[in-house]
Amino acid sequence: MENLHQNKSFWSKYVFSTDHKTIGTQYMIMGMIMAGVGGYLAYVFRYNLAFPGKSIPFYGMLGPQAYNAFVTIHGMIMVFWVGMPVLLSALGNYLIPIMIGSDDMAFPTVNMLSFWIFAVSALVLIASFFVPGGAFGGGWTMYPPFSAQGYVNHNPNFFTALFSGTSLLILAVALELVAMLMGGINFLVTTINKRAKGMTPWRIPVIIWFINIAAVIFMFSVGPLVAGAFMLLFDNVLGTGFYDPHRGGDPMLWEHLFWFFGHPEVYVLLLPSLGVLAEIVPVFSRKPLFAYKTVIYLALLSAFLSVLVWAHHQFVAGIDPRMATFFSIGTILISIPFAGIFLSYMATLWGGSIRMKLPMLWAIGFIGLFLVGGLTGLFLGSNTFDIYAHDTYFVVAHFHYTLFPDIFFGFFAAFYYWFPKFTGKELNAKLGKWHFWLTFIFFNGVFFLLFFNGLAGQHRRINDYSSFSLISREPYQTFEQIATVCAIGLMLSQFIFLYNFITSFRKGKKAVKNPWESTTLEWQSDSPPPHGNFNPYPEVHRGAYDYSLPEAKEDFTPQNVPNVN
Amino acid sequence: MDAIATSKPYQRKSVPNGVLAMILLLVTEAMLYGGLISAYIVNRAGATVWPPPDQPRLPVEVTGVNTLILLSSAVVLFLFNKRINKVGKLDAKSTNILLITILLGATFLTIQGTEWARLIGYGLTTHSSIYGAFFYTLIGAHGLHVFAGLCILFYLYFSIRKARLNGSVGQASTFEIAKNKISTCILYWYFVVAIWPILYRLVYFN
Numbered sequence: 001m002e003n004l005h006q007n008k009s010f011w012s013k014y015v016f017s018t019d020h021k022t023i024g025t026q027y028m029i030m031g032m033i034m035a036g037v038g039g040y041l042a043y044v045f046r047y048n049l050a051f052p053g054k055s056i057p058f059y060g061m062l063g064p065q066a067y068n069a070f071v072t073i074h075g076m077i078m079v080f081w082v083g084m085p086v087l088l089s090a091l092g093n094y095l096i097p098i099m100i101g102s103d104d105m106a107f108p109t110v111n112m113l114s115f116w117i118f119a120v121s122a123l124v125l126i127a128s129f130f131v132p133g134g135a136f137g138g139g140w141t142m143y144p145p146f147s148a149q150g151y152v153n154h155n156p157n158f159f160t161a162l163f164s165g166t167s168l169l170i171l172a173v174a175l176e177l178v179a180m181l182m183g184g185i186n187f188l189v190t191t192i193n194k195r196a197k198g199m200t201p202w203r204i205p206v207i208i209w210f211i212n213i214a215a216v217i218f219m220f221s222v223g224p225l226v227a228g229a230f231m232l233l234f235d236n237v238l239g240t241g242f243y244d245p246h247r248g249g250d251p252m253l254w255e256h257l258f259w260f261f262g263h264p265e266v267y268v269l270l271l272p273s274l275g276v277l278a279e280i281v282p283v284f285s286r287k288p289l290f291a292y293k294t295v296i297y298l299a300l301l302s303a304f305l306s307v308l309v310w311a312h313h314q315f316v317a318g319i320d321p322r323m324a325t326f327f328s329i330g331t332i333l334i335s336i337p338f339a340g341i342f343l344s345y346m347a348t349l350w351g352g353s354i355r356m357k358l359p360m361l362w363a364i365g366f367i368g369l370f371l372v373g374g375l376t377g378l379f380l381g382s383n384t385f386d387i388y389a390h391d392t393y394f395v396v397a398h399f400h401y402t403l404f405p406d407i408f409f410g411f412f413a414a415f416y417y418w419f420p421k422f423t424g425k426e427l428n429a430k431l432g433k434w435h436f437w438l439t440f441i442f443f444n445g446v447f448f449l450l451f452f453n454g455l456a457g458q459h460r461r462i463n464d465y466s467s468f469s470l471i472s473r474e475p476y477q478t479f480e481q482i483a484t485v486c487a488i489g490l491m492l493s494q495f496i497f498l499y500n501f502i503t504s505f506r507k508g509k510k511a512v513k514n515p516w517e518s519t520t521l522e523w524q525s526d527s528p529p530p531h532g533n534f535n536p537y538p539e540v541h542r543g544a545y546d547y548s549l550p551e552a553k554e555d556f557t558p559q560n561v562p563n564v565n
Numbered sequence: 566m567d568a569i570a571t572s573k574p575y576q577r578k579s580v581p582n583g584v585l586a587m588i589l590l591l592v593t594e595a596m597l598y599g600g601l602i603s604a605y606i607v608n609r610a611g612a613t614v615w616p617p618p619d620q621p622r623l624p625v626e627v628t629g630v631n632t633l634i635l636l637s638s639a640v641v642l643f644l645f646n647k648r649i650n651k652v653g654k655l656d657a658k659s660t661n662i663l664l665i666t667i668l669l670g671a672t673f674l675t676i677q678g679t680e681w682a683r684l685i686g687y688g689l690t691t692h693s694s695i696y697g698a699f700f701y702t703l704i705g706a707h708g709l710h711v712f713a714g715l716c717i718l719f720y721l722y723f724s725i726r727k728a729r730l731n732g733s734v735g736q737a738s739t740f741e742i743a744k745n746k747i748s749t750c751i752l753y754w755y756f757v758v759a760i761w762p763i764l765y766r767l768v769y770f771n
Contacts, residue, residue: 101574102574102575221596224596224597230702248608
């Protein structure tokens with residue numbers, strides 16, 4: 001249908017748009033640009049680690065200060081400016097209104113505002129590289145005292161302290177959190193109030209459930225971080241001394257406030273990706289999702305547990321051993337709901353007639369890689385082992401094995417799955433396979449060997465190990481070099497994806513309405529969906545995973561089909 | 566394929582969108598205060614002497630009166646809402662009651678401001694001690710929320726006035742929209758008022 005809203009100027013249609021799909025695209029593109037920035041930083045410091053003291057192509061020499069700043073901002077970008085916008089905002093914006101059978105978000109203007117605040121936050125972050133003193137280099141966790149020296153260093157100039165790398169980073173994070181909060185409230189209100197007729201809670205697709213649970217975790221945990229971040233900012237610009245023990249403050253306070261948000265945050269990133277898998281695995285196995293309700297209950301359980309595990313990041317900070325045991329047990333417990341969710345996916349695969357299409361490849365790659373990350377997490381959850389492995393490459397490899405599949409494999413699975421729907425074009429499957437296999441192999445090449453470097457005692461914040469002969473002995477320096485070569489390969493492989501994206505978008509084959517023969521509502525709309533998504537709006541008659549019903553003629557029965565006969 | 570063709574998206578009405586969004590925002594706000602208050606309690610519990618002997622004492626009595634002023638603003642707002650629901654329209658008397666709430670809130674903020682000015686004069690600043698730092702952060706955060714609440718109530722007042730002036734106030738649909746708007750805005754004010762006695766008790770009393 002040609003909608004009334006089509007005749008708009010370029011600015012109101014593509015830039016200051018209130019359409020949920022356009023805003024989703026804006027978030028996705030912004031996330032990709034920031035992934036490019038984060039990837040470039042990773043390239044520079046990985047090159048430095050493999051070949052210390054050498055000049056880096058496309059950068060130059062990297063000093064220890066800049067090395068730490070690059071590592072810090074790389075982590076910040078990948079979590080807050082890639083993971084959050086791409087998984088939560090882009091997927092949430094694209095999918096929530098259309099999968100629940102509605103036209104748009106509950107508050108389209110707030111949604112637009114949310115993106116533009118996010119864009120400003122990204123600019124503030126990038127700007128922090130170009131102020132005197134450079135970007136903040138004390139780690140993405142911003143622990144005091146490194147992060148609270150603005151007032152001492154710039155005393156008493158309020159503005160130099162405000163425009164320092166540290167303060168700008170805090171401001172950027174605060175702005176980003178505001179943007180995500182606006183988005184999160186929008187998601188929840190939309191899902192609660194704008195569901196299509198007949199879309200009862202137990203008929204909502206798992207991904208919509210998971211994005212909303214992620215939004216709830218985010219909203220519950222973000223308040224203390226914002227409180228802590230403002231206190232940190234005041235320490236820097238007003239000299240309050242909240243985190244300064246000389247003045248009656250306590251640096252541990254920041255660690256608690258930060259990780260009360262910081263740990264639930266990883267589940268905020270994980271749940272949308274697991275939701276993507278829950279959509280893809282049944283479609284390409286032609287089977288209903290195994291134990292749909294249990295999966296939802298498990299996610300709710302994990303949301304509850306996620307706010308009880310934060311201090312496992314602080315085992316070496318000198319917390320009470322009794323408390324450490326409590327958090328160890330909590331950490332190990334939280335693997336149970338996630339193991340249950342993965343079990344459900346594997347049980348869905350079991351006995352299905354599997355179609356090994358591109359989205360399915362990424363989904364299965366995700367499951368395989370995440371297993372490595374999850375199992376090493378069990379080691380780290382135990383405080384006795386963690387005290388040894390803390391801040392080594394073991395931890396680095398562990399969280400990359402969880403977050404890389406989560407953010408990138410999850411995103412690519414979603415991208416290859418929904419691209420035909422939202423652009424109306426088909427992707428080149430051959431290039432897609434190259435992209436998958438190269439990414440998969442190079443990713444393992446980067447991080448698998450780093451587990452051994454970590455166990456050998458290599459610490460992650462040292463830019464040059466050549467003067468530590470006991471630790472930089474062979475084969476660990478070779479491992480670093482292999483990791484760097486693979487990291488460069490990993491980044492170059494993403495150009496295949498970019499090429500595929502652009503050429504398919506411009507002159508790809510026209511996609512049909514429901515290429516994967518899926519049941520959820522978005523596939524019942526046109527490809528690409530018009531402004532307003534549906535005409536007429538659908539009524540829901542069944543759950544989201546009615547595959548291979550014995551009484552139906554086809555092996556999938558869309559949610560808006562009243563009865564199969 | 567669809568059983569009933571509908572040209573408009575379905576909208577559930579048990580809790581209006583605005584009210585729901587406000588409730589969610591306030592949960593987040595409550596957690597923000599939870600973070601600030603727990604930081605304060607932990608720090609205070611760890612301090613050997615509280616408050617520090619060389620720091621000025623906080624004005625307990627004046628602020629006590631001020632607390633009553635803020636609480637009464639919420640009572641007036643409650644009466645405003647009750648009246649709106651009873652008479653079923655936005656009459657002149659209701660808008661005047663709303664104005665009283667705004668005035669009470671503004672009085673609270675003014676008295677807070679004068680007290681702050683006096684305290685700064687006595688030497689209590691953000692960097693004079695952690696006592697001052699917590700005082701200005703906690704009470705300042707609340708002050709900002711009161712200010713935001715006043716802006717919201719002003720917005721409400723002027724949008725009702727506009728509806729009364731252009732005559733659309735008589736229509737049932739306008740009243741329905743206005744009622745949702747009112748419920749959303751007063752929720753925020755109730756929150757701002759409800760959090761104050763907790764802060765007053767925790768920060769002003771030793």
